[in-house]
Amino acid sequence: MNGAADLGGMMGFGPVEPEPEGHPFHADWERRALALTLAVGAAGRWSIDASRHARESLPPAQYLTSSYYAIWVAALEKLLVAHGLVAADEIAQRRSRGPGEPVRVLRAADVPKVLAAGSRYERATGEPARFRVGERVRTRNMHPTGHTRLPRYARGRAGVVERVHGAHVLPDANAHGAGEQPQHLYTVRFDARELWGASADPALTVTIDAWESYLEPEGHPVR
């Protein structure tokens, strides 16, 4: 969807404010927000793609005026309600009305193992990759109402395939519970002038990682 999270190329946010290493949190609630999101996520009721979509589909005014962990909290509340784990009025009244349903609970003893294992997103599909390294491709000009990882600034643009990563879980489907529908994933390199016009830095290129359905061979009519 064309949400507020898709920030590439927007202007007016002011300078970037560097900060020293070693302080990932700025308040105790941020620690808890991160940990709650990971711990509840480990129950496996929704995917990382659904989590991202819950954040990115927040109303633009809310998204842009919330700090990052506040966005995570809002998305977590939304997911808990949408999946029936917590009732909306329990969130609103800030108290539980009773025990929940059985879920897979992440235990403290398992945390190191779970975090160190991660979860790979590559899938063996047996399908050959449609594009090869060095091939010219064009991203589709598409504006889906659901989740996508094709940023607006890179839609309908011609680039060159730089890497072929194998088939990866497709966020556009997985975010909505439509299954993993893995597709080949490519790193595509764009000249900045293709993205931003003639005044762009001639010494700048930008890469994105794009699933096969985001791409068509260059030369194909752009729809």
Next chain:
Amino acid sequence: MGDGDIAVRVEALESILVEKGYIDPDALDAIVDTYENDVGPRNGAAVVARAWVDPDYRQRLRDDATAAIGELGFGGRQGEHMVAVENTPDEHHLVVCTLCSCYPWPVLGLPPTWYKSPAYRSRAVLDPRGVLADFGVTLPADVRITVHDSTAEVRYLVVPMRPAGTEGWEERELAAIVTRDSMIGTGLPVASGPS
């Protein structure tokens, strides 16, 4: 920021989830402890320092960064599919996630606030030299910049150039000058001491 009474809200949410039996409070502490004390940018610095001193390791990092990083004991969540990109005298790499906050946790830990900010995410792909100026970094105009927008589950680690004046340094000393920002691409390691 319009976060309002967020601290109270998060505390209430945690209570609800504990009462419902969905979370183990000790697991929350373990998660925080992992990313506050264990997994952070010193991991990535060890990878870079190894690549600087060991050409064979550097080649393995090029060929399969996930495996090469795994050799040093680092891997897992948000680092399942790693790619290492090497700065050269002609090309400088910068990593961003314009859509959210994708970041290679096993080697860099949790992202700094600026990495997740609209200011960085909006401008890194359009005006990276302006972003670098905010960090006090100026590159020659003829150095090409490649910005990697992390739009999938691939995570990028920048291998900065080893600074002049570090000949003969121990791997451990080299790792100490590899900053977090230099592995994102918003900084450069300097031989004069840790920054």
